[in-house]
Amino acid sequence: MPAEEIKLDDKEIILIGTAHVSRQSVEEVRLAIPTYKPDVVAVELCQARFAVLKDPDLWKNTDIIKVIKEKKATLLFANLVMASFQRRIGDKIGIRPGEEIKTAIEVADATGIPVALIDRNIRTTLQRLWWMLSLKERFILVWSSFSSIFVVEDISEDEIEKLKEKDTLTAAVDEIAGKISTVKRVLLDERDAYMAKKIMDLKYKRILAVVGAGHTKGLLARLKGPVGDESSLEYVPPKKRGIWKWVIPLVILFLVSLGFFCGGSTQGYEMIKWWLLCNAIFAATGACIALAHPITILVAAIASPITSLNPTLAAGWFAGLSEAYLKRPKVADFESLYEDISSVKGFWKNPITRILMIVILANIGSMMGALVAMPILTKIMLGG
Numbered sequence: 430m431p432a433e434e435i436k437l438d439d440k441e442i443i444l445i446g447t448a449h450v451s452r453q454s455v456e457e458v459r460l461a462i463p464t465y466k467p468d469v470v471a472v473e474l475c476q477a478r479f480a481v482l483k484d485p486d487l488w489k490n491t492d493i494i495k496v497i498k499e500k501k502a503t504l505l506f507a508n509l510v511m512a513s514f515q516r517r518i519g520d521k522i523g524i525r526p527g528e529e530i531k532t533a534i535e536v537a538d539a540t541g542i543p544v545a546l547i548d549r550n551i552r553t554t555l556q557r558l559w560w561m562l563s564l565k566e567r568f569i570l571v572w573s574s575f576s577s578i579f580v581v582e583d584i585s586e587d588e589i590e591k592l593k594e595k596d597t598l599t600a601a602v603d604e605i606a607g608k609i610s611t612v613k614r615v616l617l618d619e620r621d622a623y624m625a626k627k628i629m630d631l632k633y634k635r636i637l638a639v640v641g642a643g644h645t646k647g648l649l650a651r652l653k654g655p656v657g658d659e660s661s662l663e664y665v666p667p668k669k670r671g672i673w674k675w676v677i678p679l680v681i682l683f684l685v686s687l688g689f690f691c692g693g694s695t696q697g698y699e700m701i702k703w704w705l706l707c708n709a710i711f712a713a714t715g716a717c718i719a720l721a722h723p724i725t726i727l728v729a730a731i732a733s734p735i736t737s738l739n740p741t742l743a744a745g746w747f748a749g750l751s752e753a754y755l756k757r758p759k760v761a762d763f764e765s766l767y768e769d770i771s772s773v774k775g776f777w778k779n780p781i782t783r784i785l786m787i788v789i790l791a792n793i794g795s796m797m798g799a800l801v802a803m804p805i806l807t808k809i810m811l812g813g
């Protein structure tokens with residue numbers, strides 16, 4: 430994709446659209462800096478990702494127990510799934526994902542040109558996305574993420590180059606966006622607006638920006654028009670609070686109480702039995718699928734009937750913490766994580782990804798157990 434040059438007032442902006450797993454993109458970036466001689470090189474990175482790029486061992490200090498306690502397991506898993514998707518494509522052509530961004534930084538440093546980070550913090554992006562989704566949309570997104578683990582496509586290097594019209598992240602986003610429009614708005618459109626604002630705020634006249642090809646069209650449109658307010662795009666909506674979270678627990682308690690009142694203790698205890706069984710079996714099954722330790726499976730089974738009645742708790746958190754304490758990840762597990770996520774088997778092999786999957790799958794199982802239990806309890810109450 431040829432570079433796009435824009436002249437706005439006293440600024441000249443050169444946009445280089447790349448595929449994040451493309452050898453040709455690396456060479457284009459390597460040549461673009463000495464060719465255009467910019468005053469600054471702007472790259473599609475946030476401070477957190479830049480720190481990891483400069484110090485690859487930084488993320489090895491991650492405390493998985495702290496991640497679970499802070500309710501960030503799903504966000505971390507989503508990050509790893511996206512990394513896995515790009516890694517597997519990159520492996521097919523022998524290039525590491527994001528190599529073109531790394532090259533841009535290295536060439537800029539070597540020639541004494543400053544580097545500007547223009548992307549929004551990845552955590553902010555994922556948090557905005559998660560809290561804007563409905564319960565149904567979250568389920569679809571998590572399911573799509575798990576499905577992508579099993580996608581093994583025979584993609585040639587020529588086909589990778591075609592992704593320059595729509596980089597790997599954009600291609601993945603577009604696939605999900607048909608079902609969840611919020612995904613495209615937060616992951617692509619908002620970041621286009623954010624990066625455009627960051628570029629316009631740079632105090633340089635000649636700016637070379639290296640971004641994913643999927644962002645070039647949006648950036649061009651934003652740069653030629655109003656760029657918007659940066660603070661509004663960094664705002665993370667508070668957790669949704671309200672009576673809706675208590676609907677299922679209140680309905681369950683109402684049904685069981687009605688069972689005891691109208692049908693006597695036999696009917697009431699029968700309803701409790703099925704509530705316990707549905708929750709325990711589905712949550713335990715989720716933990717089993719993630720190959721959890723037997724004690725962790727038991728923890729998921731015991732926690733699910735209780736946590737399903739309390740929206741502030743989740744069976745997956747208890748199961749994940751149990752697994753983390755029983756099989757606490759070692760430094761070597763973090764060191765091999767990048768390699769392990771390049772295969773389906775690796776997600777189950779590595780203790781870190783296995784713990785994250787236990788959290789997510791036990792939570793999904795618990796939710797499904799509650800949904801299955803409701804019609805069963807209703808049928809028992811009605812004497813069916």
